Amino acid sequence: MAKFELEDDLEDINLMPIMNLLCLLIPFLLLSAQFIQIGIILVDTPRKSRVKDKKKDKDKKVMGLVIDITQEGYYISTKKGSVCPDRKNNGQPCIAVIHSGGEKKYRYDKLQKYLYTKLYKPNYKNNRTKKDAAFADWGKVTIRPQDQIEYDVVVHTLDASRELPNEAKGDLEGLESGSLVCSFKKPQGKKKWELRGNCMFPLAALGR
Amino acid sequence: MYNNDLRTAEEEAIAKKLAEKKAARRNKKDEDNPLAITSLMDALTIILIFLLKSYGSDPMSVPQKKNELMIPKSTSMSNMVESVDIQISRTSIVVKGKKIITINNLSISSQDAPNGYIIKNLKDRLDDLRNKEIESKQISSKKFQGEAFIAADTKIPWKLVDQVLKTAVRARYLRFSFAIVKTRGG
Numbered sequence: 001m002a003k004f005e006l007e008d009d010l011e012d013i014n015l016m017p018i019m020n021l022l023c024l025l026i027p028f029l030l031l032s033a034q035f036i037q038i039g040i041i042l043v044d045t046p047r048k049s050r051v052k053d054k055k056k057d058k059d060k061k062v063m064g065l066v067i068d069i070t071q072e073g074y075y076i077s078t079k080k081g082s083v084c085p086d087r088k089n090n091g092q093p094c095i096a097v098i099h100s101g102g103e104k105k106y107r108y109d110k111l112q113k114y115l116y117t118k119l120y121k122p123n124y125k126n127n128r129t130k131k132d133a134a135f136a137d138w139g140k141v142t143i144r145p146q147d148q149i150e151y152d153v154v155v156h157t158l159d160a161s162r163e164l165p166n167e168a169k170g171d172l173e174g175l176e177s178g179s180l181v182c183s184f185k186k187p188q189g190k191k192k193w194e195l196r197g198n199c200m201f202p203l204a205a206l207g208r
Numbered sequence: 209m210y211n212n213d214l215r216t217a218e219e220e221a222i223a224k225k226l227a228e229k230k231a232a233r234r235n236k237k238d239e240d241n242p243l244a245i246t247s248l249m250d251a252l253t254i255i256l257i258f259l260l261k262s263y264g265s266d267p268m269s270v271p272q273k274k275n276e277l278m279i280p281k282s283t284s285m286s287n288m289v290e291s292v293d294i295q296i297s298r299t300s301i302v303v304k305g306k307k308i309i310t311i312n313n314l315s316i317s318s319q320d321a322p323n324g325y326i327i328k329n330l331k332d333r334l335d336d337l338r339n340k341e342i343e344s345k346q347i348s349s350k351k352f353q354g355e356a357f358i359a360a361d362t363k364i365p366w367k368l369v370d371q372v373l374k375t376a377v378r379a380r381y382l383r384f385s386f387a388i389v390k391t392r393g394g
Contacts, residue, residue, distance in 0.1 A: 015245050022252040029259040038270055038279070040288045040357070040385035045377050069366075147367035151360050154369075155280040155388060163283055181392075183285035191353060197285075206384075207370055 041158050042184045042193060046142055046205040060136035065119065065201060067111075069145040069157055071104075073097045074111055076118075083118055106153050112160040112200075116168065120200050124172055141201040144208055154206070161201045168198070270295070270359045270387050280362045282388035288357060292337050292381065294330075296360040296372055303333045314364055316371060327375045334379035354380050359387035 064079030073093035076083040084094040095111050097104050126134040141161050145154050164172075164180045175198050182199035186192070195202060272278055277297035295302040301309045308329045309320050321327045334356075342352045356376050360369055373384065 015249055019245060019249060019252070022249070022256060026252065026255055026259065029256070036272075037390040038288060039282065039284050039388050039390040040286050041282060041284045041388055042286060043384050043386060045373065045382055045384075145366040145370075147365060147370070149366045150362065151364050151366060151369055152280045152362035154366055155282055155362075155386060158386075159283050181285055183287075185286065186289050191351065207373060 040184075041155065041162075041204075043158070044203070044205045046207055061134060062137050063119070063123075063135045063140070064137065065141045067141060067143050067157065067161065069106075069143065069149050069153060071097075071146060071148070073106070074157075076114070078119070083114075106156065108156045108160040109165075111157065112163065112165050113167075115161055115200060116165050120164075121168075121171060128174065139199065139201055140203040140205070142205045145206075158204055161204065162199055164198055164200050172198075273297070277359065277361045278363075279359050279387045279389055281391045283391055284388055285390070285392060286385075288385060288387070289355075291353075291355040291357045291385065292334070292341075293357040293359065294372060294376070296358065296364060296368060298361050298364060301327070301330060301372065303330065304337065306333065308333050311368070314368060316368065321371060325371050325374045326378055327371055330372065330375045331379050334376060334381060338379055338381070352380075353383075355383045355385065356381040357385045357387060 062079050064077075066077050068075040068077075070093060073096040075088065076094045082088040082094070087094055095107055095114060097106055099105070123134065123138070127138040143154065143157055143161070145157075162182055164182070166180065168180060169175065179197065181197040182202055183196050184193045184202075185196050187194065270277075270279055276299060277295060293304060297311075298314060299311055300307050301311065309316065309327060316327060318324075320329065338352065338354075345352055358369070358372065360372075376384070
């Protein structure tokens with residue numbers, strides 16, 4: 001009996017002010033929050049990249065991969081010279097731009113496959129482990145864009161040189177976890193970035 | 209036949225009783241409790257917590273603006289870490305929230321970059337930030353890492369980015385993270 005009396009005396013908490021506050025907070029947060037995920041591409045300056053190379057084993061060979069981005073397309077070379085000497089002698093880039101709908105388009109897919117078939121796949125076996133790598137600068141690329149090249153083109157070129165194409169899954173043995181994801185991670189409290197996953201030429205230096 | 213009639217009459221009576229009960233319950237609710245907002249409150253609280261969590265997950269933010277600063281999309285899966293942030297939009301260069309230089313026609317005037325490449329005001333600002341960082345790191349016995357985070361608009365010419373990079377290198381920032389919008393989840 002006493003219990004019933006107590007329940008009758010209790011009044012419900014007035015939730016309306018809290019509701020009002022929540023209804024104001026949620027639209028505010030929805031408007032100001034960023035739902036796109038921001039990431040990064042890690043790059044070095046050529047000078048820093050060269051200093052690191054000097055410290056490495058002097059007996060090892062150097063690949064010296066360089067991609068020049070020009071208004072005509074991509075010129076690709078290594079320490080030995082141009083990767084496409086015939087085209088270079090004719091004044092043509094290794095991968096020319098195409099014009100469609102009045103716009104100039106760089107062929108990132110073709111660049112990725114070109115780097116993979118001509119430079120990465122033939123040397124993959126001899127450079128599988130960092131310790132026994134045949135090239136001292138395996139995984140490195142220097143990208144040199146012309147002054148008027150748009151920043152967007154540079155970023156997509158970095159993507160094309162870093163990521164392995166899909167065909168690599170079937171071609172290459174011993175791919176870590178079997179996926180083609182390549183990323184940099186900085187463990188908490190550590191100074192150095194660590195490379196994770198399977199990458200083609202992830203260590204990019206930009207400029208001259 | 210008789211049995212069937214009896215069953216339907218019984219069923220009808222039960223249905224009637226149920227309907228009456230339902231109506232009574234409905235009427236009672238209307239009288240006692242004008243609005244049942246507890247469940248709504250729960251839902252709103254969950255949404256609020258989710259929003260607050262997603263709001264504070266990135267160490268830095270990049271305010272994007274159409275025709276001003278739209279960062280490029282990329283397949284990169286790397287996440288950002290806190291460092292000095294430099295924003296290069298079509299109209300200005302901003303370092304750690306402070307506008308340093310105004311850009312006209314997607315280029316830097318010869319006044320701002322007297323020798324063609326090094327941007328004077330930018331270098332001064334980066335020098336200041338470096339000195340402050342070194343001081344604070346000395347207290348916590350850590351080393352200065354010289355990393356800068358660059359958020360640049362997709363349409364700006366490479367020369368502008370190159371000028372910023374060269375200036376940053378002069379101020380002893382040697383490693384750069386380019387901000388991108390992830391096109392893959394992770």
